[in-house]
Amino acid sequence: MLCEKCQENEACVHLTDIVNNTKREYRLCKECAEVHGVSIQAQLQKFKNITNITLPEFCAPSIDIGSGDSEVTDVEDCPRCKMSYSLFRKEGKFGCSHDYTVFRGSLDDLLEKIHASTQHRGRTPGRFREQDNHQTKLDQLREELLQAVQGEQYEKAAAIRDQMRLMGSK
Amino acid sequence: MSIGDFHQPVGEWLRGDGSDSDLVISSRVRLARNLTDIPFTTVANDQQRSTVAERIQAAMKDLRPGLTLETQHLDEMDRVDRLVLVERHLVSRELAMSSGPRLVAFDESEAYSLMVNEEDHLRLQVMKSGYCLEQAWQEMDQLERAIDGQLQFAFDQQYGYLTACPTNVGTGLRASVMLHLPAMVITGQIEEVTRAATKIHLAVRGLFGEGTEAQGDFFQISNQRTLGLSETEILQKIDSVLPNILRYERKLRDELLERRRERIEDKVGRAFGILSHARVITSKEALEHLSLVRLGVSMGILSDLKMEQVNRMFLFSQPGHLQAIGEGELSSEDRDLKRAALVRQILTE
Numbered sequence: 001m002l003c004e005k006c007q008e009n010e011a012c013v014h015l016t017d018i019v020n021n022t023k024r025e026y027r028l029c030k031e032c033a034e035v036h037g038v039s040i041q042a043q044l045q046k047f048k049n050i051t052n053i054t055l056p057e058f059c060a061p062s063i064d065i066g067s068g069d070s071e072v073t074d075v076e077d078c079p080r081c082k083m084s085y086s087l088f089r090k091e092g093k094f095g096c097s098h099d100y101t102v103f104r105g106s107l108d109d110l111l112e113k114i115h116a117s118t119q120h121r122g123r124t125p126g127r128f129r130e131q132d133n134h135q136t137k138l139d140q141l142r143e144e145l146l147q148a149v150q151g152e153q154y155e156k157a158a159a160i161r162d163q164m165r166l167m168g169s170k
Numbered sequence: 171m172s173i174g175d176f177h178q179p180v181g182e183w184l185r186g187d188g189s190d191s192d193l194v195i196s197s198r199v200r201l202a203r204n205l206t207d208i209p210f211t212t213v214a215n216d217q218q219r220s221t222v223a224e225r226i227q228a229a230m231k232d233l234r235p236g237l238t239l240e241t242q243h244l245d246e247m248d249r250v251d252r253l254v255l256v257e258r259h260l261v262s263r264e265l266a267m268s269s270g271p272r273l274v275a276f277d278e279s280e281a282y283s284l285m286v287n288e289e290d291h292l293r294l295q296v297m298k299s300g301y302c303l304e305q306a307w308q309e310m311d312q313l314e315r316a317i318d319g320q321l322q323f324a325f326d327q328q329y330g331y332l333t334a335c336p337t338n339v340g341t342g343l344r345a346s347v348m349l350h351l352p353a354m355v356i357t358g359q360i361e362e363v364t365r366a367a368t369k370i371h372l373a374v375r376g377l378f379g380e381g382t383e384a385q386g387d388f389f390q391i392s393n394q395r396t397l398g399l400s401e402t403e404i405l406q407k408i409d410s411v412l413p414n415i416l417r418y419e420r421k422l423r424d425e426l427l428e429r430r431r432e433r434i435e436d437k438v439g440r441a442f443g444i445l446s447h448a449r450v451i452t453s454k455e456a457l458e459h460l461s462l463v464r465l466g467v468s469m470g471i472l473s474d475l476k477m478e479q480v481n482r483m484f485l486f487s488q489p490g491h492l493q494a495i496g497e498g499e500l501s502s503e504d505r506d507l508k509r510a511a512l513v514r515q516i517l518t519e
Contacts, residue, residue, distance in 0.1 A: 081209045093289070096209040097324030097332040100339075104328075107336070111329070114337055116371075117398020120330025122341035126318050128325060 004028060078102045138167060188300020191477065192468035193416050195348040195388070198259070198297040199306045199405075201314055202290040202333045202342035204324045210334040211287045219271040222291045229320035230275060230284070233313060237282065239275040250499060253490030259297060261285050282313065289334045290342075292317075301412065303345055303405050311401075330397060340397030343404055347412060352387040352465045353422035356434075363389070363415055370407055371395050386457035387465075391415075423469055438466030445483075446517050450503075451510040456487045475517070483516045 004011065004027055011027035075085035083095030085103050094100065100107065108118045141164050148157035188194075204210060205225065208218050230239055244252060244265065252266040261274045265288040276283035285293040294317070296310040324332040330340035338344070354360045364374045375390045391412070393404045426434045441462035444451070451459075464480045466472035485491060487509045493500050496508060 081213050083213070091212075092336075093212050093334050094210060094332075094336070095213040097204055097206060097326075100326055100329055100332050107329075110336060111339070111397060115340065115395045115397035117340075117395070119328060119398060120326070120340045121398060121403075122330055122343070122400045125323050125325050126315070127322070128327075 075106050076102055134167070138164060141167075187477075188298060188302055190416055191300035193350055193419055194301035194412075195350055195481070196259075196297055196299055197301055197303045197306050198295060198346050198348070199303065199310045200344045200346075201294045201310060202331065202338045202344075203292040203294070203314075203317075203321075204290050204332060204334070205292075206322045206324045208291065211289060211291060212334055214287075216270050219287045223271050223273050223286050225321060226284070226286050226292055227273070227275075229317050233316045237277055239277055239282065239284070241273055241275040244272045244274060245270060250490055250493045254494050255490075257485065257488040257490045260295075262288060262293075264288060282309075290338070292321075301347060301416075303347065303408060307345070307401065307405055337394075338396050340395075341399070341401050341404065343396055343401050344392055345405055345408055346390050346392035347408060349389045349391060349415070349419075350387055350461065350464060351389055351415070351419050352461055353419050353426055355387045356426070356437075357422050359418070359422065360389075362418070363391075366411055366414065367391055370411060372407060372411065385454070386461040388461070423465075427469060434465075434469075435471055438462050438469075438471045442466065442472060442517075445513050448510045448513070450506045451487075451513065452506055453487065453489060453509065456509055456513060457484070460484050460487070479516055479519065483513050486512055486516070 011029055013026075013028045077084045078095060078099045079102070080098045081095030083099050085106060088094055088099065088103065111118045141160055145157055145160040145164070148154075148160060188197075205222060208214055208222055211219065211222075214222070227241060230241070233239070242255075244255075244261070252261070255261040255274060256263050256266045258280060260276050260280060260283045262285065265272055265274070265285050268288075271287060273286035274283065275286075281297055283295045283297070285295075294310065294313060296306045296313065298306045326332055331342040333339050333342055351360060351363065354363060367374050371394045373392050373394045375392065376385060376388070391408065393399075393407060396404070399407070441459035445456070445459050445463060460480060460483055463472060463475070464477070464484075467475050467477055467480055486495070489505055492505050492508050492512065495512070500508065
């Protein structure tokens, strides 16, 4: 993507500006960002001051630098609710459930810090429990099919195969 | 809302019975859930919030035979009524004071309640009198299973139930017990509780949970972590520390009676005297004296008074309830007069 200011260089700075609760986003090249008073290092420092957390403790700052710069990880905004990772870190609240998918790569450190874990171990919604049961049953049939074939019980194997097909297995 | 008669017992969790109810006022479990296809409340517009409210209301209709939930639209209620709901622990202060389409629903006993469009789309709560987290959870388990069949909740195989705040993700479960620990405060031992609780990642807070200070020797202990532990493990964490806290408080009470009987009887007696005769009393002062009177009732010093009466004084002397009984909003000075009169009336029952 080209820089929105000069329209020449590749944009590598993603600037999120919030004024009176209105979020505006700019994609600039490094030069234009600095010409317009946005020093990357200063922004990093500013973010560090706001959050009172040192940068290595979490991932993306309020300015994301494209893949050309290895200093800072670039985190995409959520396409559904438009939440940026930096805004999430500033506000402490997600915008929608899809944010967890979009920010997945950057969340583990934070969750580890809050919960000392990144893996759910509690209950699951009914629709997932049904899926789990379905998958368990398929795995069991697959095992039985294998044993039937190995034992040359081809009629039994065919019956198991038909049952698996009925259950939606390819 | 109908706040009930201050002459009659109110609310399941204020009955003053149940296991260890001399020390444990109530046990509460709360689950946070969100719908998959609508942004979280902080981002959702009014139309989306209304859709959330409509869907949840439709799902509430057939939760359990015999369970009827009364729904209230908070955006249509006045400030005093919303304050009453906060004081009853039916809604959070945040939900009461925010704006836009939002609901609260609760059953007659106020043991079951749900908030719609708080930080999360749905917050389910079961609250019982005394120490019975396990039973509260079992009832919540059934309630959530019934509602889960009708709504699609945001869930991720790795992160569990997805919530607006990362501190609730996973089980979305906050289990808490509200404790009355005056002997620990009198003897300066309350720090021990905080230390023991925080060591196993439990939070110690004031009466109204997050962001509130302990008042009148009342403390709320709840789990901090919601991810990486099963619901049962979360309850077990509280169960692992609570019997020791209760035993310690009881031991200190026995010691107080044994070594400083006159002192403690004097303290309780003075508190009872002030509540019985005061004509003007602030909320803070009333709470301090009610705490000592509560201690006196459970130690047998004030044998004519019932715990349920103490709980009722405690509830109705709060600003929202005082104003709801009266003719609408009252100045702080008028509330202090009304509070003193109400407390005197309950004490003479």
